[in-house]
Amino acid sequence: MNSNDPTSSLAARILSAAANQLYIDGEWVASSSGEQLESINPATGETIAHVANGNAADVDRAVAAARRALHGPWRDTTPYERQAIILKLADLVDQHFDALCLLDSMDMGAPLSRLRANSRKRALGRLRFYAGMATAIHGNTIGNSAPGKVFTYTMREPIGVVAGIIPWNAPMTSAIWKIGPVLATGCTMVLKPAEQASLSCLMLAELMAQAGVPPGVVNVVTGVGEITGAALAGHPDVNKVAFTGSHAVGQSIVRASAGNLKRVSLELGGKSPDIVFADADLDKAVPGAAMGVFGNTGQVCCAGTRLFVERKIYDEFVQRVAQFGQQLRVGNGQDPDVEIGPLVSKDQLERVLDYIDIGRREGARTISGGERMTEGNLANGYFVRPTVFGDIEDGMRIATEEIFGPVVCAIPFDTIDEVEQRANATAFGLGSGVWTRDINKAQRLSRSLHAGSVWVNCYNLMDPAVPFGGYGLSGYGREGGVEHLDEYLQTKAVWINAT
Ligand code: NAP
Ligand code: MG
Secondary structure, eight states, X not given: OOTTOHHHHHHHHHHHHGXXXXXXXXXXXXXXXXXXXXXXXXXXXXXXXXXXXXXXXXXXXXXXXXXXXXXXXXXXXXXXXXXXHHXXXXXXXXXXXXXXXXXXXXXXXXXXXXXXXXXXXXXXXXXXXXXXXXXXXXXXXXXXXXXXXXXXXXXXXEOOEEEEEOOSSSHHHHHHHHHHHHHHXXXXXXXXXXXXXXXHHHHHHHHHHHHTOOTTSEEEOOOOIIIIIHHHHTOTTOOEEEEESOHHXXXXXXXXXXXXXXXXXXXXXXXXXXXXXXXXXHHHHHHHHHHHHHGGGGOOTTOOOEEEEEHHHHHHHXXXXXXXXXXXXXXXXXXXXXXXXXOSSHHHHHHXXXXXXXXXXXXXXXXXXXXXXXXXXXXXXXXXXXXXXXXOOTTSHHHHSOOOSSEEEEEEEOOHHHHHHHHTOSSOOSOOEEEOSOHHHHHHHHHHXXXXXXXXXXXXXXOTTSOBOOSGGGOSSOBSHHHHHHTTEEEEEXXXXXX
């Protein structure tokens, strides 16, 4: 980082001071645990920073600050004032965008070039969308059957104190997807980043302070999920948990929320089908399907990991996807030419290599990849070669469980009836893809696929105005779009007797 650049000097300060940094009530404070966690660059295995290991007492402090802020002057801010704060924050994120991307790249491995290309709309676009939405929240006037002149209207009020719990695969954007609606609706929040990648969230806290977000409105408590996350999910003074992560932790959050009947929204994982018909434009479908699963090293919740290919083109198509994967430049994400970074951690590396072993033992055929990469300067990082498996049986673990790595199961099919049934034979329901030139096939599958998103002749497109979320075990609630704000609001009915 160039030390003359004020934006990168802020990132440098976050890197060096993160160990003592919980952001509570507008101040940087040390954790009462006195403990630290290591932040590791997964491309090199090197420790790049330490972050505070928050505990339940820190969560109590942060929730109390969020509660005070909820009932303080924040409660009386106008939508236009909140809009101005969000727009200011968006400008600051824009100004510091490269540094935020660099922190994420160093922390969790994603290629800087891809973060810069993809995250701008996903981060800045979202903030500006929610800035607009802040002034669009409204209730209704409702006719009623009461005698006399009784007037009824509804008001949309903030749900209260939110716990935002996020994973490591897109830290800055995941955080912004919670910060935006919190600020737009007038809620307050305690944000718990993933232990593997907290740095950009700490930098966002600093930018929120600069943008004029009042103390206590958004607090950031770093730490491990079983302690800080669980303390938030069970906290009697938290009104809502906005969770993004695995379905297993999502289930534990629902259980923990029962005590005070918190509202919960869950953005969970998947085993998304991507379906390629023989009539598709294969020159588009090959890179689309390949990046739909290898992008972000497969660490994408809606990755198209079950690649159904019509049998007539199966061999050719799968070979082309395999070749595409082999040609991707894998390496340290801070190198500008790299397209695919490492997996986030040693644990994730072991998990993905385990699944590759399981696949082989289950009888799947390795068409390409299937191994760790250790050549040259990859030796100490957590790199796995983009992997394509064939000869898949539907019941195999690799075809049913979320791997969260660059591993795709290529599955042949013969008819639309068959693929419709097999694609839906999963408890998950997050993303899905259809590649065809036939509008009838596209429309039929858009209706019948059990998933929160269907991409036709594209994959994993996102837009701030378009809702994203899951069916079934992929969770409930939506992020993005007008629906997203509903997750942070509750409705009050007011009856006024004017007789
Ligand atoms: P994870 O293990 O579920 O962790 C997610 C967050 O929950 C982390 O901050 C984690 O803390 C915390 N946590 C862990 N145990 C907890 C507990 N008992 N109570 C409360 N919080 C707890 O998921 P991950 O491995 O980080 O991320 C990968 C998963 O996220 C995949 O399943 C992926 O599909 C899903 N995901 C979904 C979406 C979506 O929008 N649908 C987007 C991205 C990722 P620590 O990590 O600090 O322990
Ligand atoms: Mg890390």
